[in-house]
Amino acid sequence: MNQSIKHIGVFTSGGDSPGMNAALYAIAKTAEVNAIKVSGIRKGYEGLIDNDLVLLKSIELQKLTQKGGTILKTARSKRFMELDGRKKALQTLKANNIDALIAIGGDGTFKGLLTFSEICDIPFMGIPGTIDNDLSGTDYTLGFDSAVNTAISNLDKIRDTAESHNRVFIVEVMGRDSGYIAIHSGLTVGADAILIPESSKDFIYLLDKIKNYDSEDAFLIVVSEGDEIGADLVASNIKKINPHVDLRITRLGHVQRGGNPSAFDRMLGIRLGVASVNALLKGKNNMMTGVLYNQVHLTPFQEVVKQHQVNDELISLLELFGI
Ligand code: F6P
DSSP: OOOOOOEEEEEEEEEEOHHHHHHHHHHHHHHHHHHHHHEEETHHHHHHHHHOOEOOOHHHHHHTTOOOOOTTTOOSSSSSGGGGHHHHHHHHHHHTTEEEEEEEEEEHHHHHHHHHTTTTOEEEEEEEBBBTTBBBBOOOOHHHHHHHHHHHHHHHHHHHHHHTTTOOOEEEEEOTTTOOHHHHHHTTOOEEESEEESSSHHHHHHHHHHOOOOOOOOOOEEEEETSSSHHHHHHHHOOHTTTOOOOEEEEEGGGGGOOOOOOHHHHHHHHHHHHHHHHHTTTTOOOEEEEETTTEEEEEHHHHTTTTOOOOHHHHHHHHTOO
């Protein structure tokens, strides 16, 4: 046990994701049990630069696990990319006697910590917080399950109107460069086509299918925002092949980031929050906690930032279901 840790700083960074507040609760609780003080750093790296800290107490966080977003607020900090910004962040840590740091965020957050470790020698721990599910070292990132559930409830609604009008709907879902949200939401709502960045054949399947579309039913296409073709070009190609189709494009956008976290994400936040404090106490550094095969697992940041892509087993489902 590393008994020298007396004060942990924690922040959320990058895109918010449902489950972040549950992780903060678990961090505060585990730290209290070990007589460690926890300061929340507001607005991610921005708060680290600006010395914007707030004391975190588990009793105050206990009832916030159901809240979406992050109570600490978040940001994508440009200033931290500059050495000057990182030096100011170091001063904040020193001025507050913070001797360990936990960051909840995505690959940009962990790349930031790796760079920061060049000038800062306190231990860093990470928790995967992004709806994109695009990090290696964990089967699931915080917020992914909630985002998929939000996407499917919206896709179900779109199906109602699409069926009423016999329309083709192209629905764009988030995921940055990853097709996880698209494949999970598209398959589970019975979409007719799913386009993801990890597959080059998906567009060919779609074009084949749309040739025979007789406008007697709805036709639902889920497109990941990172797909190489993209919603607009898909629409114009469909129109070229079949000019009479009645077609609409819907972008679900940031609605997928908000809302109450699912039970899965709350539990994941709690498990990873506890695991991150325990890992610091065991002397671990520059690692992300994740869950692999339902076991808590630690992965070095260098490995984490390599993209976690939709695997072949999932891609093969597109072929099997003909979508
Ligand atoms: O990384 C999470 C995410 O929601 C991506 O899916 C999306 O591409 C991006 O963030 C949007 O970022 P912003 O909120 O800065 O527009």
